[in-house]
Structure formats: structure tokens, C-alpha cells
Amino acid sequence: MSDFRSPIEDITFTLRHVADLDALAKLEGYEHADPDLIDGLVAEAGRFFDEVVAPTNRDGDTVGTKLNEDGSITTAPGFAAAYGKLVESGWNGIGFPEAYGGGGFPQLLSTAVEEMTTTANMALALGPLLSRGAIEAIMHHGDESQKEIYLQKLVSGEWTGTMNLTEPHAGSDVGALTSKAEPADDGTWRIFGQKIFITWGEHDVADNIVHLVLARTPGSPPGTKGISLFIVPKFLVNDDGTLGERNDLTCVSIEHKLGIHGSPTCVMQYGDNGGAVGYLLGEEHQGMRCMFTMMNNARLGVGVEGVGIAERAYQQALGYAHERTQGRAIGAAPGTESPIIDHPDVQRMLLDMKSTIAAMRGLTYRNAEALDHAHHGADDNARTKGDERAALLTPLSKSWCTDMGVELASIGVQIHGGMGFVEETGAAQHFRDARIAPIYEGTNGIQAIDLAGRKLGMRQGGVVRDHLAEIGATIASLEGVEELESVREQLLLALDALRAATEYLLEVSGSNPSDMLAGAMAYLNMMAITTGGQILADAALSARSLGAEEAEDRAVMARFFAANRLAGVPGLLPAVIAGAGDLSAARGRLLST
Amino acid sequence: MKVVVCVKQIPDPADPGALDPESKTLVRDAKLILDESDSYGVEMALQLVDAAGEGEVHLVSMAPNNETAGLRTALAMGAASATLISDEALKGSDALGTAKVLAAAIARQEPDLVLAATESSDGYTGTVPEQVAALMDLPSVTFAKSVAVDGGAAKVQRQTEAGYDEVECPLPALVSVTAGVVEPRYPSFKGIMAAKSKPVDELDLGGLGIDAGSVGWAGAGQEIVSIADAPAREAGEVIEDEGDAYERIVSFLDDLKVL
Numbered sequence: 131m132s133d134f135r136s137p138i139e140d141i142t143f144t145l146r147h148v149a150d151l152d153a154l155a156k157l158e159g160y161e162h163a164d165p166d167l168i169d170g171l172v173a174e175a176g177r178f179f180d181e182v183v184a185p186t187n188r189d190g191d192t193v194g195t196k197l198n199e200d201g202s203i204t205t206a207p208g209f210a211a212a213y214g215k216l217v218e219s220g221w222n223g224i225g226f227p228e229a230y231g232g233g234g235f236p237q238l239l240s241t242a243v244e245e246m247t248t249t250a251n252m253a254l255a256l257g258p259l260l261s262r263g264a265i266e267a268i269m270h271h272g273d274e275s276q277k278e279i280y281l282q283k284l285v286s287g288e289w290t291g292t293m294n295l296t297e298p299h300a301g302s303d304v305g306a307l308t309s310k311a312e313p314a315d316d317g318t319w320r321i322f323g324q325k326i327f328i329t330w331g332e333h334d335v336a337d338n339i340v341h342l343v344l345a346r347t348p349g350s351p352p353g354t355k356g357i358s359l360f361i362v363p364k365f366l367v368n369d370d371g372t373l374g375e376r377n378d379l380t381c382v383s384i385e386h387k388l389g390i391h392g393s394p395t396c397v398m399q400y401g402d403n404g405g406a407v408g409y410l411l412g413e414e415h416q417g418m419r420c421m422f423t424m425m426n427n428a429r430l431g432v433g434v435e436g437v438g439i440a441e442r443a444y445q446q447a448l449g450y451a452h453e454r455t456q457g458r459a460i461g462a463a464p465g466t467e468s469p470i471i472d473h474p475d476v477q478r479m480l481l482d483m484k485s486t487i488a489a490m491r492g493l494t495y496r497n498a499e500a501l502d503h504a505h506h507g508a509d510d511n512a513r514t515k516g517d518e519r520a521a522l523l524t525p526l527s528k529s530w531c532t533d534m535g536v537e538l539a540s541i542g543v544q545i546h547g548g549m550g551f552v553e554e555t556g557a558a559q560h561f562r563d564a565r566i567a568p569i570y571e572g573t574n575g576i577q578a579i580d581l582a583g584r585k586l587g588m589r590q591g592g593v594v595r596d597h598l599a600e601i602g603a604t605i606a607s608l609e610g611v612e613e614l615e616s617v618r619e620q621l622l623l624a625l626d627a628l629r630a631a632t633e634y635l636l637e638v639s640g641s642n643p644s645d646m647l648a649g650a651m652a653y654l655n656m657m658a659i660t661t662g663g664q665i666l667a668d669a670a671l672s673a674r675s676l677g678a679e680e681a682e683d684r685a686v687m688a689r690f691f692a693a694n695r696l697a698g699v700p701g702l703l704p705a706v707i708a709g710a711g712d713l714s715a716a717r718g719r720l721l722s723t
Numbered sequence: 724m725k726v727v728v729c730v731k732q733i734p735d736p737a738d739p740g741a742l743d744p745e746s747k748t749l750v751r752d753a754k755l756i757l758d759e760s761d762s763y764g765v766e767m768a769l770q771l772v773d774a775a776g777e778g779e780v781h782l783v784s785m786a787p788n789n790e791t792a793g794l795r796t797a798l799a800m801g802a803a804s805a806t807l808i809s810d811e812a813l814k815g816s817d818a819l820g821t822a823k824v825l826a827a828a829i830a831r832q833e834p835d836l837v838l839a840a841t842e843s844s845d846g847y848t849g850t851v852p853e854q855v856a857a858l859m860d861l862p863s864v865t866f867a868k869s870v871a872v873d874g875g876a877a878k879v880q881r882q883t884e885a886g887y888d889e890v891e892c893p894l895p896a897l898v899s900v901t902a903g904v905v906e907p908r909y910p911s912f913k914g915i916m917a918a919k920s921k922p923v924d925e926l927d928l929g930g931l932g933i934d935a936g937s938v939g940w941a942g943a944g945q946e947i948v949s950i951a952d953a954p955a956r957e958a959g960e961v962i963e964d965e966g967d968a969y970e971r972i973v974s975f976l977d978d979l980k981v982l
Contacts, residue, residue, distance in 0.1 A: 135737070162916070170795060171915055178909045220911040233912055 134184045134445055136176030136246045140491065142169060143680075145242060147672035148492040148665055149499040154236045157506045163235055171224075171235075175243050178219055183250035186212045187442075190253045190392025191559045197394075201380040203332045206392045209254055213335040217287040221247070222258050226265060230281040236506075241498035244431055245491070248438030252563050253392030255438070257290050257330045259431045263424035264291025264342050267359065271412035271420045279367050280340055290336045293424050294325040294343040294362075294398060302576060304421070305354035309345040309400065311408060320405025321345055321362050321379075324397065327570075331396030332364075332381035338373055339364040342424065343400065343408060344417050357417035360408035362400065378406040389562030425571060426524060430497050432571045433527030436535030436564070437490045443542030443560040444483040450546055450555070451476050470545075479545050482694060483538045485687035489662030489695075490531045492669065497523040518593045522585050523661075529577035529651075530658030532567035539564040578650035581657070582635055583643070591636045594657075598632065601625050601664045607671055613685045617667050620692040624660040624699035631656055631706040644710035652705035663688075663696035724778030724872065726768040727829050728802065729839040729852070730761040732786050732793030736844060746815065747947040749845055755786065757793035760840040762800070762907035764900045768838050769801045769908070771872055778835075779803035783828045785821060787814050791923055798918035799910030806831070810927040815940030818846075822854030823938060827931045830859060836877060837897040841866060856897040863897050864890050868904045 145151045145168065155163040186208035196204040216222060225240025226232025247255040265284045268276055283289040300307035309323025321343055325331075332339065341362040350356030365373040378401055385395040400406040412420045451471035458464070459472035470476045500523060503516025539561040543550035550557040568574045586594055602625060608618035631653050638645040666688040673684035732755035734740055741750040757765075768780040782797050782805035789809045798805060806828045813824065829837055837856075842849035856863035866882045877896050881888040882904075910918070928935050936942055960975070962968050976982045 167916065167919055170792070170799075170919075171912055174796070174799065174910050174915055175912070182909065215909065218911060219909050220913055224912050233916070 133449055134187075134250065134442060135180050136249065137441060137445075138173055138176045140488065141176075141242050141245065142172055143669070143673075144488070144491050144495050145172070145238060147676075148669050149238050149495040151236070151238055151499075154238060154499065154502050154506075157502075157508060159234065159506050160236050160502070163239065168239060171239070172242060175221055175246055178215075178221065179246045179250040182215050183212050183247065183254060186254060186392075187251040188556060188559070190251060191389075191556075191563070192391075194391035195384060195394045197381065197384045201332065201382065203334060203381060203384065203394050203396075205333050205335055205394065206253075209392060210335045212251075212254065213257065213287070216247075216258070217336075220286070222261070222287040223285040226285045227269075230265075230269075230277075230285045232285045236502040237498045238495060238502055241430070241434055241495060244434050245438045245441070245494075248435050249442045251392065252435055252439055252442075253390040255435070256390065256393045257333070257335065258287065259428060259435075260293055260329050261287065261289075261291040262431065263293050263428045264340055266427045267342055267411060267420050267424045268361070270423050271359070271416075272361075276361060276409065276411065279371070280361070280363075283338070284340060288336060289338040289340055290330055290333070291340045291342065292328055292331050293421075293428070294328055294331075294341050295421065296325060296327045297323065298326055302573060304344065304418070305352070305357065307344060307346070307357065309343065311345040311347050311358060311360055311410075312405065313347070314405075314407075319347075319360055319408040319410060320401060321360055321408040322401035322405055324382075324399050326397050327385070328381075328396040328398045329570075330394055331398045333394050337365075338367075341379065341398070342411065342420075344421060345408070347414055350415060354418045356415060357421075358414045359411045359417040359420040361411050362406050362408040366407060378403045388565055389559070390566055428571045429524050429528040429577075430494060430501070432567050433490075433497070433524075433529075433531040434494050435567045436531035436533070437487060437494055439535045439560055439564045439567070440483065440487050440490065440538040443539040443557065443564075444480070444487060446555075446557055446560070447483065447542040447545040448480055450549075450557075451480060454547075454549075456547075476545060478694075479541050481687070481690050483541055485666065485691040486534055486538060486662070486695065488669065488687055489665050489691060490534055492665035493523065493658070493661060494527045494531060496665070497527045518588060519597070521588065522581075522593055522597055525577035525581040525585060525654060526658040526661060528571065529568070529574040529581075529654055530662075532564075533574060533655075535564040535567055536561070574654075575651065578654040579647060581654050582646050582650035583639065586632070586635055587639060591632065594632055597657075597661075598625060598629060601628075601660060604664045604667050604671075608667055611671070611674075614667060614670055614688060617663070617670070617688045617692040617696075620696045621660070621663050621667060624656070624663060624696050627700040627703045628656050628660050631703055634707045638709075642709070644714070648710035648713050649706035649708065652702045656699050656702045656706065659695055659699050663692055663699075666691050724772060724775045724836070725781060725832060725834045726771055726778065726836045726838060727781045727783055727832050727834040728761070728764045728768045728797070729825055729829075729837070729855070730765065730782050730784045730793065730797055731758040731840075731843045731845075732756065732784060732790050733758045733843065733845040740845075742950050744950070747950045748815065751787065755790045755793050757796040758840065758844050760842065760844050760902045761797070763902055763905055764838040764840055765797045765800055765802060766905045766907040767867075767870055767900055768836075770905065771836070771870065775872060781805065781832050781834070783825055783832070784808070785813060785816075785824050785828075787811070789925065794923060795915075795918050796910060798921045798923075799914040800908055801914065802921075804921055805923045807923055807925045808927070808931060809925060810935070810939075812928055812935035812939045812941070815943055816938050817943040817945040818848045818850045819854055819944060820938035820942050822851050822858055824928075824931065824933060825851065826855045826858040827933055828926070829855065835894050836870075836872065837861065837895065838870070839897065839899050841899045841901055852897055852899040859897070861895055861897045862892040863899075864892055865899045867898045867900050870898055870900070 190206040193206045223232035228234040297307045311319045343360045343362045366375045368374045381396040382399045383397045454470050455467040459468035462468045500516045500519035507513035543557045546557045549555045670684040670688040673680045772778045780802040785808045794805045839852035864879045867879045868882045869880045871878045879890045
């Protein structure tokens with residue numbers, strides 16, 4: 131067993147008092163999500179991930195993944211066994227429909243399970259994360275026979291899924307891809323090309339791998355309009371569901387990476403021996419639409435990775451701060467050495483981690499909750515609202531939570547002092563593992579463009595204004611609550627600045643897109659941090675009815691976050707409204723090579 | 724085949740425990756969990772029923788406050804049903820008092836085999852299973868590392884200091900299972916959902932036909948005279964090598980009588 135323990139109390143608090151799981155349980159289709167059962171599920175899931183998955187995290191980093199000469203991959207010690215138990219336990223499928231063997235629970239709950247999976251072992255958790263994208267794509271775009279062949283096995287985790295988008299010259303610009311799909315006589319397709327950065331593209335933990343591959347069909351228009359999505363299984367599936375012939379695809383190399391060493395990142399070669407058999411998913415030229423079905427799910431999942439990795443870094447730093455003695459804290463007996471947790475600056479760092487993680491967890495859980503309302507809301511209005519809210523929160527979850535994942539893991543290293551820079555303590559692993567999350571599933575820069583360029587314009591700014599009004603409602607609820615007065619003040623200042631930034635961007639987005647793009651990232655951070663402040667304020671307000679200790683702890687976190695992070699929001703406004711003038715000026719000389 | 728497993732629900736050992744200075748017993752008002760040492764018996768019972776191809780596993784537990792969280796864990800692992808005995812009058816029960824209650828509850832099930840842990844992880848008396856066997860007039864086999872059922876007999880490998888004994892005894896019998904001999908399964912989420920609707924028969928002493936005066940504080944033949952905190956761990960001795968470190972280490976180990 132590792133020292134790590136899933137933060138069950140924080141997770142159940144967030145499920146119930148930041149998001150509203152009890153309200154979800156009243157919706158049609160979620161009646162079985164009653165509070166007692168959910169508590170039991172979260173506790174048992176936590177025990178499973180603590181005892182079975184978390185102990186594999188270190189070997190994943192130090193031993194990593196090995197590519198064998200025959201193109202097979204040996205995953206890190208313990209991975210295959212832990213994954214096998216994960217399949218047995220069924221946690222993978224908890225959020226998927228019962229018709230496919232899942233639990234039919236709200237995505238809010240499956241998000242909590244995803245967090246625990248990631249906190250236990252981020253590299254291992256990536257396998258199921260990618261499978262979820264494949265499941266979503268097949269569920270929404272597959273025909274009945276495709277659903278029947280693939281969904282049960284993917285939901286159970288007996289097979290895993292991948293997303294094959296990137297090619298050497300087609301990364302963020304997916305439209306530049308050149309992989310080809312040629313029609314065969316029997317209605318299937320033959321796939322040719324090379325894909326890079328394919329997470330869990332090859333491995334030894336499951337029997338089959340269902341690759342979802344973007345490729346161009348003959349005569350298709352250039353750019354994203356000409357892309358189609360194909361199901362390309364590692365082993366072809368016989369009519370009776372058993373595995374047949376090996377398909378014409380191989381892993382030709384794996385990447386040596388800064389972090390997530392336990393996750394095989396593969397270069398996949400398709401069609402070197404006559405063409406890999408592929409099956410069109412959805413309609414021809416609709417590949418981008420299908421891909422976004424995978425992506426939207428995965429973007430929230432990656433945001434959750436930021437939460438999980440920060441939690442793991444926090445627990446490790448907290449443990450170290452209690453053990454490590456150094457210097458004499460104020461008030462300690464002369465001649466003694468104090469544990470470093472007694473020093474205010476270390477307390478500051480730890481409380482920064484603790485409170486920011488609470489805000490991040492709240493943001494991602496509310497995002498998942500919005501998706502649940504989008505799919506299961508009581509009426510059209512509720513579903514539309516949920517859909518809009520999820521669309522708005524997704525770039526915030528993905529970008530801010532992953533940026534914070536890196537920053538907080540870095541603080542975790544800092545708390546370890548010199549020992550944090552030494553690999554032995556393991557603090558550095560979290561920092562390295564965290565670094566990928568701002569990059570993949572749409573870089574954080576792309577998230578900012580998504581927010582300012584697409585989400586801001588929804589209902590002519592109405593969706594964002596609704597969200598700001600909700601923050602205003604929280605501020606109104608804080609009125610007269612003495613212990614949260616400083617939170618109210620900072621939230622008010624942040625909201626004013628965020629409103630100004632919003633109106634500015636709405637104004638320039640039509641007339642001057644460069645100005646809009648230049649301020650997009652600062653704007654995303656303004657909105658995410660303000661939303662984080664709102665979440666901690668809501669949590670502190672809810673906790674007032676939950677006993678003195680809970681109330682005090684939540685108030686402390688809300689106040690600390692307000693003073694240390696929320697207070698910085700108005701300082702970001704100048705960066706939003708500066709426009710692109712200096713950037714284009716710098717492009718001439720300052721940024722020349 | 725019906726296998727009854729005795730399970731105890733205890734305070735989570737990962738949380739700092741506390742003793743009540745009044746009653747001198749463990750504070751048990753927080754949420755209770757399944758005692759890990761009982762999870763081996765549950766697993767073994769499930770495997771035995773699987774091997775037999777028929778039958779079911781029934782749990783018997785005694786808890787002062789109607790707690791079922793730990794029972795639900797064992798039900799989620801696959802046990803079919805449970806009996807929980809809760810009664811205010813059970814507070815302060817000693818090992819024999821506990822055994823009387825368990826024996827009465829087990830007898831109602833008419834089991835083919837009763838499994839128990841060798842001892843609980845919070846009380847550590849290690850005497851309850853044998854007392855239950857005596858009260859029920861069943862053969863008792865202790866410290867099992869493996870159990871097989873063959874016809875009307877249990878074949879048990881019984882752990883000893885030197886290795887193990889092979890013991891065979893007629894059924895019904897009571898066997899205590901050593902911790903760590905099987906790998907307890909983790910409940911699947913479907914198991915957890917199913918456990919919610921599995922029957923837990925909640926009884927009090929009256930329902931069990933036991934006189935309240937014979938158990939609890941009233942019936943306890945044992946008295947806790949005093950309690951004290953465990954001594955804090957002291958710093959170890961650091962041996963600096965001045966050429967004779969090995970001799971000092973050997974003599975240190977010799978003093979401990981581990982050589």
C-alpha cells in the first residue's frame with residue numbers, strides 16, 4: 131500500500147454541497163443514485179484505488195513502458211494486474227448506460243471516480259480515459275451493429291479504445307492530416323498512414339484495442355471538412371464476437387517523455403501490408419463532429435487530471451511537512467527543531483494547494499453536473515441550460531485546472547526543498563506527470579480561443595452573462611455573513627473586472643479578432659479564478675449547516691483563496707484589454723529569430 | 724451448502740482511535756467498517772460455495788448501534804444475507820457474552836460450516852470462535868490456512884509454527900481462518916448496488932431469546948481495571964561505526980534474543 135488515501139470526505143462534500151447530487155438523483159434515469167448508495171460507492175472506490183492502483187504509480191515512472199522488437203509493449207510492473215482488477219470491479223463503466231453493462235450513474239459520480247483513478251495513477255488512468263472517448267463516439271455515431279460489437283467490451287474495460295488524430299504535420303491543426311481511407315468491395319475501408327502521440331495505442335493489459343482513426347476518403351475536400359472517422363480494431367472481431375485476425379497496424383515506436391512514463395505513447399503505422407481494415411463511424415466527412423464528441427468528454431477528463439495530480443502532490447507534501455524538522459518555529463521551545471509545517475510560509479503553500487484544489491474539484495464537478503442536466507434534464511429548458519453551462523465550463527476546467535495542476539505540483543516540490551528536486555522522494559514525478567495536461571486534448575491556448583471565440587458568442591453573450599449573474603447571486607448570499615465578508619469583497623471586485631473584460635471582448639470579437647485572441651488566455655483565467663472563488667464561497671455557505679468544524683474549515687479556504695488568488699483577478703484585466711498591438715509590433719523585431 | 728461467517732464491524736484503524744475513560748472501552752460512535760481480518764473468512768466462504776456449485780454465505784454480526792456499513796461491504800463481496808444483533812444491553816459484553824449472542828444467531832441458520840477470523844483487529848481477545856464452537860457443541864479447528872469441503876467433512880490445513888497440520892473433521896464445524904491466507908476480492912460497483920437490497924435481519928436480545936442479564940456489562944465476567952495510552956515510540960540507538968559496529972549489532976540482536 132502507498133501512503134496515499136483518496137480524499138473521500140472532500141469528494142463526497144463536493145458531490146453534495148458544491149454540485150447537487152441529490153437533485154440529480156430526482157431526475158428520470160438517475161433514481162438509483164440515492165445518497166446512501168453513493169456514499170458506499172465512493173468509499174469502496176476509494177479503498178480500491180488506494181490499495182490496488184496507487185501502489186503501481188512509482189514503478190510506472192521509474193520502470194516505465196517497454197517496446198519489444200515485435201511491436202508489442204510491456205507495460206510497467208503491476209499495471210496489467212491492477213488494470214485487470216479495475217475491469218473486474220467495474221468502476222470504468224459506472225457512468226455508462228446499463229444497456230451496455232454500465233451503472234447508469236450521473237457523470238458527476240463517474241467524474242469523482244475518474245479523479246480517484248488519476249490520483250492513484252495518472253499514467254494508468256489514461257487508458258480508461260481514452261476508452262471513454264471511444265465509447266462516447268460509438269454510442270453517439272455508431273450504427274446498431276457497431277454498438278453491439280464494441281460497446282459492452284469497451285464499457286467493461288475488457289477492450290480499450292484510442293483516439294488517433296495527430297500526425298507529424300497535423301497537431302492542433304487536425305485539418306492538415308493526410309492518412310487515407312480507401313473503400314473496399316465489401317463496404318469496409320482500408321486505412322493507410324501514420325499517427326503519432328497515440329496514448330495507450332499498444333499495450334498488454336487488455337485483449338483488444340479499438341482505434342478510432344481520422345482519415346481522408348478519396349476526393350474529399352481539403353481541411354477539416356474532408357475528414358472521416360473509422361473504427362480500426364487491433365484484432366478483427368468475428369461474427370460471434372470472438373477475436374479473429376490481427377489487423378494491419380503496428381506500434382513502430384514509443385515516445386520518451388517528460389512524465390507519465392507508465393502510459394505508452396505510440397507511433398502507430400496503418401496499412402503497410404495491404405491496408406488496415408476500418409469501418410466508417412458516422413457519415414463520411416463528418417469526422418470532425420464525431421471527434422468533438424470524443425474530445426469534449428476527454429477535455430473535462432483532462433481537467434480532472436489537474437485535480438487528481440494536484441491532490442496527490444498535496445498529500446505527499448503534507449506528509450513530508452509533518453515529518454521534516456528544520457529550524458525553530460515561533461513559539462517552539464529553544465533548542466528544538468520544528469516540523470516545517472509549523473512555519474507560516476509552509477502553511478501558506480499547503481493551504482494554497484488545499485484551497486485551490488477544492489476550487490478545481492468544485493469546477494470540474496459542476497461541469498460534469500451540467501452535462502448530466504444537458505442529457506437528463508427534466509425539460510427542454512433545463513437541458514439547454516445544462517448544455518450551455520457545460521459548453522462554457524469545459525474550457526475553464528481543461529485549461530485552468532491543468533495549469534493549476536502544474537503550479538500546485540511545483541509547490542509540492544518546493545515544500546520538499548532540495549529533496550523535492552531529487553527524484554527519490556517522488557515529488558518530482560507529480561510535477562513531471564502534470565506537465566502534459568495543459569498540452570493534450572487541445573492546448574490551453576486553444577481552450578482560451580474556444581472560450582473567447584466560440585463560447586462567449588453563444589446567445590450573443592447571454593450564456594456568459596447568465597454565469598456572471600450566478601456569481602452575483604452568490605455575492606448577494608454572502609451579504610451579512612461576517613466571517614465571509616472578505617470573500618464577498620474580493621468576489622465583487624473580481625466580478626466587476628470580469629464584466630468589463632467580457633463586454634470588451636464581445637465588442638472586439640467581431641471587429642478585431644486579433645485583439646480578442648490576444649486577451650483570450652487572461653480572460654479565461656479571470657473567469658476560472660472568479661468561478662473558483664464563487665465555488666469556495668458557495669461551499670462555505672453550505673458548510674454553515676454542517677457543524678462548527680466543517681463551517682470553519684470551508685470559511686478558511688474561501689478566505690484564503692479570496693485573498694491569495696481571487697484578489698489577482700482585477701490585475702488580469704489590463705492584459706485582456708491591451709489588444710494585439712504590442713504582440714504584432716514584437717513580431718517584427720523582438721520575436722524575430 | 725450454507726456457510727455462516729462471523730464478521731465484526733470496527734472503527735476504521737486508519738483513523739486515530741479513542742478510549743472512553745468512563746467505560747474504558749473503545750469509542751465506537753463513528754462509522755464502522757468491516758474488520759479486515761474477517762474479509763478473509765468471507766472470501767474463503769465465497770470460494771467454498773463457488774466450489775460446491777450451490778449454497779450461500781450468511782453473515783452474523785453484533786454491533787451496539789445498528790451499524791450495517793461493514794456488513795454491506797461483505798454483502799457487496801457476494802454474501803447473500805446477514806443477521807445483525809443490536810441491543811443497548813450488549814454494551815460492555817466480554818468475549819463470552821459475545822460468543823453467546825453469536826452462537827444463538829448462528830444456530831438459527833443451521834449452517835454446514837461456520838467461519839470466523841482468529842481474532843478481531845480492535846479487541847484481539849482471540850477466544851470468541853472457540854467459545855462459539857463450545858456453546859454450539861461443534862468441532863472447532865483453529866488457524867486454518869486452507870479449507871476444503873468434501874462430502875460431510877471439512878479438510879483443513881492448520882497453520883503451525885513448523886508448517887501445517889492436515890485436519891479433517893465432520894460438518895457442521897467451526898473453523899477460524901488466519902489473516903492473509905486468501906486474497907479478499909474488492910466489491911464491484913454492481914456488487915455494491917446489489918448489496919443494498921440484500922436482506923439484513925436485525926434482531927435484539929429479546930428476538931434472539933437471550934436474557935439481557937447474561938450479556939453486556941451485567942453479564943461480563945471480565946472487568947477492565949484501568950487503561951493507559953500506549954507508550955510513545957522512543958528514538959532508536961544509532962551505532963556509529965568505529966571498527967566494532969558489527970560486534971555491537973550482534974550483541975544488540977543477541978540481547979533481543981532474535982539470534
